[in-house]
Amino acid sequence: xxxxxxxxxxxxxxxxxxxxxxxxxxxxxxxxxxxxxxxxxxxxxxxxxxxxxxxxxxxxxxxxxxxxxxxxxxxxxxxxxxxxxxxxxxxxxxxxxxxxxxxxxxxxxxxxxxxxxxxxxxx
Numbered sequence: 001x002x003x004x005x006x007x008x009x010x011x012x013x014x015x016x017x018x019x020x021x022x023x024x025x026x027x028x029x030x031x032x033x034x035x036x037x038x039x040x041x042x043x044x045x046x047x048x049x050x051x052x053x054x055x056x057x058x059x060x061x062x063x064x065x066x067x068x069x070x071x072x073x074x075x076x077x078x079x080x081x082x083x084x085x086x087x088x089x090x091x092x093x094x095x096x097x098x099x100x101x102x103x104x105x106x107x108x109x110x111x112x113x114x115x116x117x118x119x120x121x122x123x
Contacts, residue, residue, distance in 0.1 A: 031076055032107045036061060036069045041104050044079060044096035052092040070094060078103055 032038055039059045043050055050058070056066050073079040078100030082093045096104075 028110055029103055029107045031072065031078070032103060034069070036065065037073055038107075040066075040070060040073060040094070041078065041096060041100060044094060045101070045104060049093050049095055052094070055094060073100065076100075076103075 032041060036059060040055060043055060043058055047054075052063075052066065052070075055070070056063065059066065070079065070081065074081050076099075077097055080095045080097050082095070084091050084093075
């Protein structure tokens with residue numbers, strides 16, 4: 001028997017059919033869904049190039065935390081990372097890739113579908 005989380009939100013209610021208009025909850029991009037990674041991608045959508053320092057200050061996080069999450073996004077091909085020097089000071093810059101932009105749009109579409117389905121259920 002399948003576990004029911006919320007009927008109409010990608011799960012099949014007991015004895016019922018899955019709602020084809022709503023993407024299944026297990027198809028949510030978990031890589032983007034994490035708070036800090038969503039923050040990184042959202043910030044890069046608004047500002048095409050951000051330095052490590054700018055992102056750290058904007059997201060109010062630590063060097064280590066930002067580094068780990070940015071690396072995961074880079075490994076997935078969602079962001080690109082460029083390292084250079086400004087005089088003797090190292091500079092790391094991040095950009096959203098076309099794959100990252102497409103993943104964000106898919107994620108937003110999925111979230112909008114979940115919100116719409118949930119609103120219909122509560123009316």
